[in-house]
Amino acid sequence: MGKYFLGRLLWMAPVLIGISLITFLVMHLVPGGPWSREKQLAPAVIENLNRRYGLDDPLWKQYVVFLGRTLRGDLGVSYIYQDRSVTAIILQGVPKTAAIGLLAFTVALGVGVPLGMVAAIRHNTWMDYLSVQFATVFAAIPGFILAFLLIYVFAVQLHWLPTGGWGKPQQLVLPAAALAALPTAYIARVARAAMLEVLGQDYIRTAHAKGLAPAVVYYRHALKNALIPVLTITGPELAALVTGSFIIEQVFSIPGVGRLFVQGVFQRDYGLIMGSVLFYAGVIALLNLLVDLLYSLVDPRIRFG
């Protein structure tokens, strides 16, 4: 199994190179460049800028330079945030995005799984209906609407929490809540469906027939198997949450990586675009690998080899 995961790790290199090459080409194909300004710059100034950032070299050479630098662990400099290192800029955003993402993820799992389980165990009771209603409502409300509603109620009207920003623990609450709503609803639905399916299986009936306490049946026997589908969606959800939500970061003015990437694209900040795409791709690949690893821990039937 160790060999399998080592292989997967090694495969990440060509995948990341492929992604960076595609991004690089698309980035240069998109009309407008970093120096397309509302007021046209003087030709000599554009020449100076191109030279400073190596944009006067042929494209293949620019890519080779990028690749060589990246291999040495240097993602280059940002064009919008003049000459600040892309690595430093991204690293500044990562803890913020990750903190909110992990908090939202914990909430989503901590609320979503029990909600789904309870709904399945108390199938067709008021608890089930309430849980399904909850899941439907929060799956339907877009995050930014929820974000504005939360700000309006808890910040503007009640003055309990700040409208946004970064630095104080209470500033985490609203964005994490807004971010967690959708995955919570999603996880609750998946958990409910999976639990219902498991509860209908023969071995559960056997367990009940043996006279085991219902709690033991549910937690020891049913839960573990019902968690596999949840785990499957957990990987992508976690990746989505920790790499950030542009809208949530924008609305709550959180200087995370989601916002950086989108700003990079709109400003044609070639340095920031390449750096954040590589970062995203790396994180997602690693998290997928992690989830595969967790599969084999949860379900002994799954073996990699």
Added chain:
Amino acid sequence: MRNPHVLPRMTWTVIWWAAALLMTASLAACAGAEPTPTAAPTATRAPAVTPVPTATPTPSLAAKQELRANLLSEPATLDPNRTAFATEVTVVKSLFNGLLGFNQDLSVKALAAEAVPTVGNGGISADGLTYTFKLRKEGTWSDGQPVKAKDYVYSIKRMLDPDLAADYASFYYSIVGAEAYNGSAKSDAAAKAALKDKVGVRAVDDYTLEVKLSAPEPTFLPKMALWPVYPLRQDVIEKYADKWIEAGNLIGNGPFILKEWVHQDHITLEANAKYWGKKPTLQTIVLRLLPDENAALLAYRNGEMDLVSVPAGNEKAILSDPVLSKETLRFNELTVFAFQYNVTRAPFDNKLVRQAIATALDRVAFVDKVRNGVGKPATAWIPPGMPGYDASIGAQYAFDAAKAKGLLAQAGFPEAKGLPAITFSYSDSTGNRTIAQFLQGQMKENLGIDIVLDPQESKAFRQFLTQNKHQWALLGWGADYPDPENFLPGLFGTGAGNNHMLYSNPEFDAIAKRATTELDETQRLKLWDQAHKIVVNDAPMAPIYYRERLWLKKPNVLNFKTTGMDGAVPGDFFYTDVTIGR
């Protein structure tokens, strides 16, 4: 200065709608919650007092002298040499003092210099080629060292260094050797060093700076009042390299120092205890970096901020709000919007068509209905507040649908018959979209012309314009310095960099050429006036309105002064005067 639109089209759309929704709800709630203002007691014999904030007697000051404003976005840099956007200009202006600055009427004043150089005081040579600036001897850097002429020499030469690639370098090409040095990107280090030595800037002594020009330039003084030529400390820049702009490293000579720069979050400026001039009453200025104007507005309402912009589309809600309407800060900006034609493409190669369209725009309705009264209708190009503004120019384009139809018929398109398809392109944003839709409606209603709207992503639109692929497009222009020279030759001169109208009139070119070097101020403004009238008459673009900025300011922020050239945050020329009342 440029205001980049960093948000994607979709984001703005959704945010706008969400905000509109919330605002409507919240304003309704406010209207219900607010006590009805009672009428002033009429029984007293005191004269009726109008609630003009500046007219109130000086109230006692708040214990905490802090101004909290939204800067909207993270500054690209705080390096004056490389600064190019309004965002950075606002901060840099507080951290540094140039030799010259601006008064509230935008006339040039001496700041770090003892006096504005004139021919009379010996500051300008008779041929207009040599400028001598005498520095104030009390000028100090925030670490206590004296500001010397060498700091200006270093800054100006650094700004012109091709390897630094400063955006505004081309503004200073009139300095001897500047263009050659800035254009020497491909030369080797030795050649660059030689060219650098030839740049006509030198320190005559510690407190005297001499600048030589290759040709007389009447607008050189206002250019010397701009940020790219603020003094810089060579030792600091060499010590910290790219990190010299960070808090703790940056040394300035302005009224405030950079206390804290938490990237992507906020910047804190603190009063500079060693400032040579009138020390600010404000102890701190906190500039939040909230890119979402709607979020900033909520923070303002929540009492977290003192100064925020009103997001496009919210003007009406704010202006009709019983509380917020009293907290508005409005001022005219030296910015004009127009519809620029590609005059090489049909039907806009026909001057009569262009004039017909200019006459078919109900600009008063635009400002009243679309902009909710924020802004000023424009029939000419040069904005009010700039020398050369003349309300009578362009009077022939006062809205008159019948006359417009007549002009169109005269052009050979009676009832708009025979016109080719017309497409209007613009960089998509909430504000621009409303302008484009207004134009589409006016063309249909007043001339019977159907036009197709072509919204584009901001950077793509810039390239589209640069490649002259447009037929008709939106044009916005704001002042770098308050002079007609900044508004005419660069846009309407034959082959000029920003002339995307592809307009060419030899008469205009000849007058502009004379005006650019004319040292007699009266004569010079007269020439620009002629040039302005030629452009307006030729109508390579149809002006629509002069922008007015609408912000919200808490009533206890006092002695607040704005100009038509304020940066990203209003009032940034005069923060030293601001006080916070109780």
